[in-house]
Amino acid sequence: xxxxxxxxxxxxxxxxxxxxxxxxxxxxxxxxxxxxxxxxxxxxxxxxxxxxxxxxxxxxxxxxxxxxxxxxxxxxxxxxxxxxxxxxxxxxxxxxxxxxxxxxxxxxxxxxxxxxxxxxxxxxxxxxxxxxxxxxxxxxxxxxxxxxxxxxxxxxxxxxxxxxxxxxxxxxxxxxxxxxxxxxxxxxxxxxxxxxxxxxxxxxxxxxxxxxxxxxxxxxxxxxxxxxxxxxxxxxxxxxxxxxxxxxxxxxxxxxxxxxx
Amino acid sequence: xxxxxxxxxxxxxxxxxxxxxxxxxxxxxxxxxxxxxxxxxxxxxxxxxxxxxxxxxxxxxxxxxxxxxxxxxxxxxxxxxxxxxxxxxxxxxxxxxxxxxxxxxxxxxxxxxxxxxxxxxxxxxxxxxxxxxxxxxxxxxxxxxxxxxxxxxxxxxxxxxxxxxxxxxxxxxxxxxxxxxxxxxxxxxxxxxxxxxxxxxxxxxxxxxxxxxxxxxxxxxxxxxxxxxxxxxxxxxxxxxxxxxxxxxxxxxxxxxxxxx
DNA sequence: ACCGTTCGTCCGAAATATCGGACATCGGTC
DNA sequence: GACCGATGTCCGATATTTCGGACGAACGGT
Numbered sequence: 001x002x003x004x005x006x007x008x009x010x011x012x013x014x015x016x017x018x019x020x021x022x023x024x025x026x027x028x029x030x031x032x033x034x035x036x037x038x039x040x041x042x043x044x045x046x047x048x049x050x051x052x053x054x055x056x057x058x059x060x061x062x063x064x065x066x067x068x069x070x071x072x073x074x075x076x077x078x079x080x081x082x083x084x085x086x087x088x089x090x091x092x093x094x095x096x097x098x099x100x101x102x103x104x105x106x107x108x109x110x111x112x113x114x115x116x117x118x119x120x121x122x123x124x125x126x127x128x129x130x131x132x133x134x135x136x137x138x139x140x141x142x143x144x145x146x147x148x149x150x151x152x153x154x155x156x157x158x159x160x161x162x163x164x165x166x167x168x169x170x171x172x173x174x175x176x177x178x179x180x181x182x183x184x185x186x187x188x189x190x191x192x193x194x195x196x197x198x199x200x201x202x203x204x205x206x207x208x209x210x211x212x213x214x215x216x217x218x219x220x221x222x223x224x225x226x227x228x229x230x231x232x233x234x235x236x237x238x239x240x241x242x243x244x245x246x247x248x249x250x251x252x253x254x255x256x257x258x259x260x261x
Numbered sequence: 262x263x264x265x266x267x268x269x270x271x272x273x274x275x276x277x278x279x280x281x282x283x284x285x286x287x288x289x290x291x292x293x294x295x296x297x298x299x300x301x302x303x304x305x306x307x308x309x310x311x312x313x314x315x316x317x318x319x320x321x322x323x324x325x326x327x328x329x330x331x332x333x334x335x336x337x338x339x340x341x342x343x344x345x346x347x348x349x350x351x352x353x354x355x356x357x358x359x360x361x362x363x364x365x366x367x368x369x370x371x372x373x374x375x376x377x378x379x380x381x382x383x384x385x386x387x388x389x390x391x392x393x394x395x396x397x398x399x400x401x402x403x404x405x406x407x408x409x410x411x412x413x414x415x416x417x418x419x420x421x422x423x424x425x426x427x428x429x430x431x432x433x434x435x436x437x438x439x440x441x442x443x444x445x446x447x448x449x450x451x452x453x454x455x456x457x458x459x460x461x462x463x464x465x466x467x468x469x470x471x472x473x474x475x476x477x478x479x480x481x482x483x484x485x486x487x488x489x490x491x492x493x494x495x496x497x498x499x500x501x502x503x504x505x506x507x508x509x510x511x512x513x514x515x516x517x518x519x520x521x522x
Numbered sequence: 523a524c525c526g527t528t529c530g531t532c533c534g535a536a537a538t539a540t541c542g543g544a545c546a547t548c549g550g551t552c
Numbered sequence: 553g554a555c556c557g558a559t560g561t562c563c564g565a566t567a568t569t570t571c572g573g574a575c576g577a578a579c580g581g582t
Contacts, residue, residue, distance in 0.1 A: 018537060018570060021283040022319065026326045033346055038354070042528070051571050056530065058283065065287045071354075075529090079351035081382075084389070085294055085405025087348025090340035092402060093299065093332075105392070109370040121342075128345070131366070141353060144346025279540060279567060303559070312541050317560065336559090 024050045025058055029067075029079075033144065038076035096219075096228065096257065097128060103230060103253040104131045111246060114233040118154045118216075121146065123170055125155045128228075135235075148175030150184045153204040153214035154229035160197045160218070161225045164190045179208055201247050211236050215243060217250035222260040230254050285311045286319055290328075290340075294405065299337035357480075357489065357518065358389060364491060364514040365392045372507060375494040379415045379477075382407065384431055386416045389489075396496075409436030411445045414465040414475035415490035421458045421479070422486045425451045440469055462508050472497050476504060478511035483521040491515050 027048040032039060045055035059077055062068040069080040091097050100117040108115040108131035117129035124146035132141070149155035149171050159167050168186055176184045196202035205213045216231035230253050232246050288309040293300060306316035320338055323329040330341040352358050361378040369376040369392035378390035385407035393402070410416035410432050420428050429447055437445045457463035466474045477492035491514050493507050 018539095020539065021281055021569075022286055022322055024570090025283055025286075026322075026328070029343075029347055030326075033350060036350060040528095041530085052529095053531085053572075054570060057570085061283055061287075065291075067287070069351075078354050079347050081351065081389075081405070082290075083344060084348035084351045086290055086340050087345035088391075088402060088404040089294055089297060090330075090342065090345045093339050102393070105366055105370065109366065128342075130349075132363070141349060143349040144342070279569095281569065282539070285540090301559090313559095314542075314561085315540055318540080 019050075021054075021058060024048070024054060025062065028055070028058065028062075032078060036145075038071040038078040040076050044077075096259070099257055100129055100219075100228070100230065103257060104129045107230075107232075107249050107253055108133050111232065111249060113246070116154075116231050116233065117228060118152070118158075118231065119228045120149070120155075120158050123149065123172060123175075125149050125152045125158065147208075148172075150176050150189055151178060151208050153202045153207070153216040154231050156189070156193045156196045156202045156204070157216055157218040157226045157229050159226075160193050167193070201251060203243070203247075205236050213238060213243070215246055215250060217247070217254035219254045219257045221258070228257070230257065280311075282315075282319060285309070285315060286323065289316070289319065289323075293339060299332040299339040301337050305338070357520070361390055361480075361489070361491065361518055364518060365390045368491075368493075368510050368514055369394050372493065372510060374507070377415075377492050377494065378489060379413070379419075379492065380489045381410070381416075381419050384410065384433060384436075386410050386413045386419065408469075409433075411437050411450055412439060412469050414463045414468070414477040415492050417450070417454045417457045417463045417465070418477055418479040418487045418490050420487075421454050428454070461512060464504070464508075466497050474499060474504070476507055476511060478508070478515035480515045480518045482519070489518070491518065 027050065028044055031044055031048050041055055041059055042052060044050070044059075045052045048055075050058075059068060063070060063077070063080070066080040066082040068077045070076070071078050091101065097117070104115045104117050111133065113133035113135065115131050115133070116127050118125060118127050120126070125148070126144060126146050127142050128144075130141040130143055147155075149159060159170065162170060167190065176186065176189070178184065192202070192204075201215065201217045203213065203215050207214070213234050213236045214231055215234065216229045218226040219228040219230060221227050230250055232250065234243070234246070288311065289305055292305055292309050302316055302320055303313060305311070305320075306313045309316075311319075320329060324331060324338070324341070327341040327343040329338045331337070332339050352362065358378070365376045365378050372394065374394035374396065376392050376394070377388050379386060379388050381387070386409070387405060387407050388403050389405075391402040391404055408416075410420060420431065423431060428451065437447065437450070439445065453463070453465075462476065462478045464474060464476050468475070474495050474497045475492055476495065477490045479487040480489040480491060482488050491511055493511065495504070495507070
């Protein structure tokens with residue numbers, strides 16, 4: 001049907017080309033999020049399949065509400081402050097996330113490396129919180145961007161409650177192909193998961209990015225199911241000693257976050 | 262009925278009671294933000310003047326888009342994860358805010374007290390970033406909530422580029438009345454501003470809250486105009502010595518954030 | 523100075539989203 | 553067990569929002 005790796009999203013129309021304003025707005029915001037950059041109104045209209053006149057009308061309304069902001073030489077629009085306010089309300093309203101914010105901020109500051117808090121959404125992995133370390137070598141946070149589960153360290157923990165065949169049915173086959181074209185062997189992936197579960201943490205190197213290592217520890221619900229992970233993103237040449245210390249830090253934080261002690 | 266200080270917003274109708282979906286959605290989100298709590302659909306409909314059937318229809322659409330989430334025993338709705346993603350995109354896209362996040366996180370962690378980054382929006386003060394300290398005595402962040410300028414320490418810096426009469430014309434007269442009913446004398450307020458400008462920081466005690474002191478330092482643009490503030494919110498009984506150290510911390514951070522060195 | 527392109531606004535027509543009200547459910551109360 | 557209030561769904565009518573296309577302005581390349 002649709003295979004949007006980074007792909008675009010046309011508004012689905014059943015018969016005619018007419019759609020509700022709210023649906024066009026949702027498509028607009030989703031488009032800005034996937035582009036992650038201020039975008040010209042005409043381009044948004046084209047890429048979302050919205051009539052130009054309609055898009056101008058909607059953008060005016062949204063700018064007035066501060067959902068969007070005109071950027072640069074008035075040529076482009078991007079998210080406005082209202083989104084930040086609503087987003088903060090969301091973060092504060094979810095108990096686990098509120099606690100995770102404290103943990104992530106603390107370990108990022110004390111260890112000095114980028115720390116993240118991650119969960120699943122559907123059959124994809126995504127970063128919910130991202131606190132850059134002192135290094136700041138990864139400028140762009142990838143908050144809310146869906147990533148195939150096998151590309152990530154955390155992903156190996158987040159599915160560890162399933163049986164092997166269940167996992168392979170759950171994850172789309174194409175998600176085993178890395179950005180550089182390599183394919184992750186399914187049995188190695190399953191073995192990774194088993195080992196991670198036993199160790200209580202997971203480490204991956206050079207998966208998405210040749211020079212990056214990810215260290216992750218599981219946040220588990222009372223039933224023992226991994227509901228989220230907390231992790232560090234560090235250069236691959238970080239000393240083993242330092243990595244071991246980080247793993248201990250992660251395990252302690254993850255333990256504190258796990259509901260019901 | 263409802264008398265929640267921060268006023269409610271009925272959807273404006275010109276002639277008939279009919280409104281666009283997008284306008285109803287904006288009113289809905291604004292309402293949730295002002296209530297800051299999961300709210301029942303029927304209540305939202307009543308308080309925003311939206312027909313119940315319309316509200317149910319819209320909420321369904323928004324829940325599907327993850328703009329909203331059903332909470333509790335499915336009885337109420339509140340902001341969903343999409344708002345957080347869009348809000349994060351906004352934060353990352355504004356240079357000053359991105360830098361301020363680093364500063365606020367750092368000083369909150371090292372000093373251990375709640376730190377904030379604030380600006381003006383129209384003739385109101387508002388908190389853009391809030392990082393709770395170790396104390397965490399103020400649980401609810403007030404991000405995106407508009408507050409009268411005279412109620413705040415930062416407010417005294419944010420208007421310090423104006424002449425006295427300009428300031429008094431700019432700030433609505435009723436904003437000089439504190440939550441407890443006391444009225445701030447206008448000449449004392451003007452004097453506060455002058456002193457703050459000379460000192461390069463400002464301190465207020467027991468303004469909004471009897472037991473709270475605010476310390477703030479100005480972030481200035483190349484022309485010297487205060488475009489934002491960075492501040493600490495601490496218990497009023499914090500020692501003078503500790504407060505002096507915090508002031509120095511704030512001034513250093515504010516200096517780093519001021520564009521053009 | 524001459525095009526071709528993009529930007530933003532405006533307008534009338536008609537497809538349809540909003541609205542009001544009816545209805546079925548569910549829980550709690552007396 | 554009857555009553556009351558609140559919740560959520562459904563449906564048809566019509567007021568209105570969306571849409572297409574036209575238009576003038578602004579821009580940039582030749």
